[in-house]
Amino acid sequence: MSLILVIDDDESIRSVIKRVLEREGHSVTCAADGEQGLAAFRAASPDLVITDIIMPEKEGIWTILQIRQACAATRILAMSGGGSVIKDDVLHIARQLGANETLAKPFSGKELIEKVRTTLAAAGGALIPKLPVCRQASIVFRSISAV
Numbered sequence: 001m002s003l004i005l006v007i008d009d010d011e012s013i014r015s016v017i018k019r020v021l022e023r024e025g026h027s028v029t030c031a032a033d034g035e036q037g038l039a040a041f042r043a044a045s046p047d048l049v050i051t052d053i054i055m056p057e058k059e060g061i062w063t064i065l066q067i068r069q070a071c072a073a074t075r076i077l078a079m080s081g082g083g084s085v086i087k088d089d090v091l092h093i094a095r096q097l098g099a100n101e102t103l104a105k106p107f108s109g110k111e112l113i114e115k116v117r118t119t120l121a122a123a124g125g126a127l128i129p130k131l132p133v134c135r136q137a138s139i140v141f142r143s144i145s146a147v
Contacts, residue, residue, distance in 0.1 A: 034058025
């Protein structure tokens with residue numbers, strides 16, 4: 001099956017995702033934040049990256065941008081569990097900036113498996129966003145993070 005990198009600062013979420021995906025036959029490696037995630041990404045070249053958005057050290061948005069710059073074809077599934085308005089805004093921004101799919105927390109194992117299948121089936125990665133979109137998203141994301 002596929003090699004999947006899971007990036008989330010919540011150890012229990014990482015463990016559950018890893019367990020669900022390994023039962024589906026995937027190889028899974030995990031990282032606790034964007035910095036560790038980028039190091040694991042460079043070391044392993046995963047088929048899919050599943051990343052939380054709001055994390056310490058390096059937010060998921062910046063992690064997505066750096067993964068896209070390193071390898072535009074990598075498939076990315078962004079997830080977030082912020083408040084309902086914030087969660088929707090953050091996931092929309094993640095999609096605009098390069099995530100192939102998004103998943104709102106909390107989610108079921110079945111929803112996770114379906115999103116992983118959909119994301120892996122996507123034809124290649126998203127395009128690297130243009131700079132004006134990145135600047136606009138940076139402003140919006142900073143205001144969301146401050147809430």
